[in-house]
Amino acid sequence: MALKKYSxxxxxxxxxxxxxxxxxxHYQRILLSIDKTKESFLPSKTVSFISDLYHKATSGILGTIxxxxxxxxxxxxxxRKRGD
Numbered sequence: 001m002a003l004k005k006y007s008x009x010x011x012x013x014x015x016x017x018x019x020x021x022x023x024x025x026h027y028q029r030i031l032l033s034i035d036k037t038k039e040s041f042l043p044s045k046t047v048s049f050i051s052d053l054y055h056k057a058t059s060g061i062l063g064t065i066x067x068x069x070x071x072x073x074x075x076x077x078x079x080r081k082r083g084d
Contacts, residue, residue: 006012058067 004015006015057063
């Protein structure tokens with residue numbers, strides 16, 4: 001990196017202000033990425049995603065059939081005789 005020569009204090013102040021602003025931008029980017037990471041791990045997001053997936057899967061004719069068939073299959077699996 002080449003050394004920069006300044007002819008006045010105003011140029012130095014200007015470069016320091018630019019560096020301070022760049023530092024603040026990088027700091028805010030880090031805070032934003034931390035907030036996004038926190039939001040991705042919140043259980044409310046996961047629960048709402050599962051809820052939306054359930055509603056999409058159980059809508060329509062196929063969903064109605066699944067709502068009826070799954071309890072019957074579950075009960076059959078639990079109540080089946082073992083060893084025969």
